[in-house]
Amino acid sequence: xxxxxxxxxxxxxxxxxxxxxxxxxxxxxxxxxxxxxxxxxxxxxxxxxxxxxxxxxxxxxxxxxxxxxxxxxxxxxxxxxxxxxxxxxxxxxxxxxxxxxxxxxxxxxxxxxxxxxxxxxxxxxxxxxxxxxxxxxxxxxxxxxxxxxxxxxxxxxxxxxxxxxxxxxxxxxxxxxxxxxxxx
Numbered sequence: 001x002x003x004x005x006x007x008x009x010x011x012x013x014x015x016x017x018x019x020x021x022x023x024x025x026x027x028x029x030x031x032x033x034x035x036x037x038x039x040x041x042x043x044x045x046x047x048x049x050x051x052x053x054x055x056x057x058x059x060x061x062x063x064x065x066x067x068x069x070x071x072x073x074x075x076x077x078x079x080x081x082x083x084x085x086x087x088x089x090x091x092x093x094x095x096x097x098x099x100x101x102x103x104x105x106x107x108x109x110x111x112x113x114x115x116x117x118x119x120x121x122x123x124x125x126x127x128x129x130x131x132x133x134x135x136x137x138x139x140x141x142x143x144x145x146x147x148x149x150x151x152x153x154x155x156x157x158x159x160x161x162x163x164x165x166x167x168x169x170x171x172x173x174x175x176x177x178x179x180x181x182x183x184x
Contacts, residue, residue, distance in 0.1 A: 078103035078126040081179075082136050085171035086124045089164065093122060103127060109143070117145040118154070122164070131172055138164040 076083060077100060086105055087098070093107040103126035111119040123139040138161040143151040 077101035077129075079129050079131050079135055079172070081131050081172040081175045082126045082168065084175055085168045086126060086136065088171050089168045090122055090124065093120075119143050119151070124164075124168075131176060133165075133169060136165050136168050136172075137161070138168070140164065 083100055083103070087095075090105065090107060093110040095105060096108045097104070097106040099105075105122075105124040105126075107122045107124075109119040109121050111117075119142070121141040121143075123141075125137040125139075126135060127137060128135050140156045140160045142154045142156045144154045146152050
């Protein structure tokens with residue numbers, strides 16, 4: 001009987017903590033008037049003081065770091081511009097798995113209509129929260145259909161992954177610029 005009571009108390013505590021963390025991203029905020037000459041936190045139009053100091057109190061939620069240039073938050077674990085640009089760039093391929101918190105996109109095999117006897121597969125890794133050239137890695141896999149009716153691994157053009165990375169970076173910059181123009 002005593003174990004059941006302890007379990008109920010722990011369950012209620014967890015529910016309360018989860019409920020509190022869902023409010024304002026886990027931050028308890030107090031309104032304030034803007035100060036004269038204040039620039040505010042970078043990329044935040046309405047900076048606010050919090051009851052628990054800069055960054056607030058986080059109960060199981062992520063925190064927004066003011067020093068991460070171009071982090072593009074958006075509630076995912078990696079740079080949102082790189083994430084969306086990756087999905088846009090490989091939209092022609094079927095996606096098997098997409099993990100926005102780990103930053104991994106895995107496609108299924110895709111055969112271009114021009115070359116039905118070869119197929120490609122991609123693994124895309126978004127490596128961080130910053131929009132940087134080293135923030136994306138693409139692994140390309142290729143197979144060809146042989147005379148024995150089997151798919152065999154084949155060599156991939158050496159810079160195929162880099163070309164896809166460049167395309168993702170270009171699209172990410174476009175998305176960032178579009179977002180900035182909408183804010184202005």
